[in-house]
Amino acid sequence: MSQSDPQPLRAGPGDIAVRDVALSATKDLRARVLRNHIPGSPAHTPSDDLADTWHLGAFRGDRLVGVVTVFPQDAPGHPGVPAQRFRFMAVEPSEQGTGAGSALMKEVIGRARARGDRLLWANGRDTALDFYVRLGFEVADESFTESNLPHHVVVRRIS
Numbered sequence: 778m779s780q781s782d783p784q785p786l787r788a789g790p791g792d793i794a795v796r797d798v799a800l801s802a803t804k805d806l807r808a809r810v811l812r813n814h815i816p817g818s819p820a821h822t823p824s825d826d827l828a829d830t831w832h833l834g835a836f837r838g839d840r841l842v843g844v845v846t847v848f849p850q851d852a853p854g855h856p857g858v859p860a861q862r863f864r865f866m867a868v869e870p871s872e873q874g875t876g877a878g879s880a881l882m883k884e885v886i887g888r889a890r891a892r893g894d895r896l897l898w899a900n901g902r903d904t905a906l907d908f909y910v911r912l913g914f915e916v917a918d919e920s921f922t923e924s925n926l927p928h929h930v931v932v933r934r935i936s
C-alpha cells in the first residue's frame with residue numbers, strides 16, 4: 778500500500794460516547810448478548826427497580842452498542858464500605874473488542890468516584906475476567922455458577 782492509499786476504516790474507542798439510558802433501552806442487548814445461551818430466561822432482576830439504579834449506554838453515532846446497569850450494594854467481604862455493583866454488562870457482538878466496554882467501565886468508575894463510593898464490583902463471567910483485570914479489578918478466589926456459567930467476583934478500588 779502506498780502512502781497515498783486510503784487507510785481501511787476501523788471503529789475505535791474515540792468514536793464511542795457514553796450517556797444515560799432508560800432501563801427499557803438495555804433490554805435488547807441484555808437478552809441477545811447475555812441470555813442467548815438460555816433463551817427465555819429473564820434479563821430483569823429486582824435491582825433494576827431500585828430508586829438508585831442507573832443505566833448507561835455506549836453509542837457509536839446514534840447506535841446503542843453497549844449497556845451496563847449500576848446500583849449501590851456492599852461488596853462481598855466489605856460491609857459498610859460505600860460501593861456500587863454493576864450487572865448486565867453487554868456489548869453488541871459485532872462491536873466487541875472496539876472499546877465500548879472500556880468506555881462504559883471508565884464512565885462508571887468516574888461517576889462512582891464522584892459519588893464518593895470506594896469500591897466497584899460485579900459477578901464477572903470467567904470469559905470476561907481478563908477484561909476486568911485490564912481495567913484494574915481484582916478477581917476473588919472463589920468460583921461460583923450463575924446463569925449456568927462460571928463466575929468470580931471482581932472488585933476495584935476507586936478511591
Ligand SMILES: CC(C)(COP(=O)(O)OP(=O)(O)OC[C@H]1O[C@@H](n2cnc3c(N)ncnc32)[C@H](O)[C@@H]1OP(=O)(O)O)[C@@H](O)C(=O)NCCC(=O)NCCS
Nearest residue numbers: 866867868873874875876877878879901902904905907908
Ligand atoms: C466483556 C465485554 C463487556 C468487553 O467489552 P468490549 O467492548 O468487547 O471490550 P473493549 O473493546 O473495551 O476491550 C478492552 C480490552 O479488553 C480486551 N477484552 C475484551 N473482552 C475480553 C474478554 N472477554 N477476555 C479478555 N480480554 C477481553 C480487549 O481485547 C481489549 O484489550 P486491549 O486494550 O489490549 O485492546 C464484551 O466483550 C461483552 O459484552 N462480552 C460478552 C458478554 C459478557 O461477557 N459480558 C460481561 C459479563 S460479566
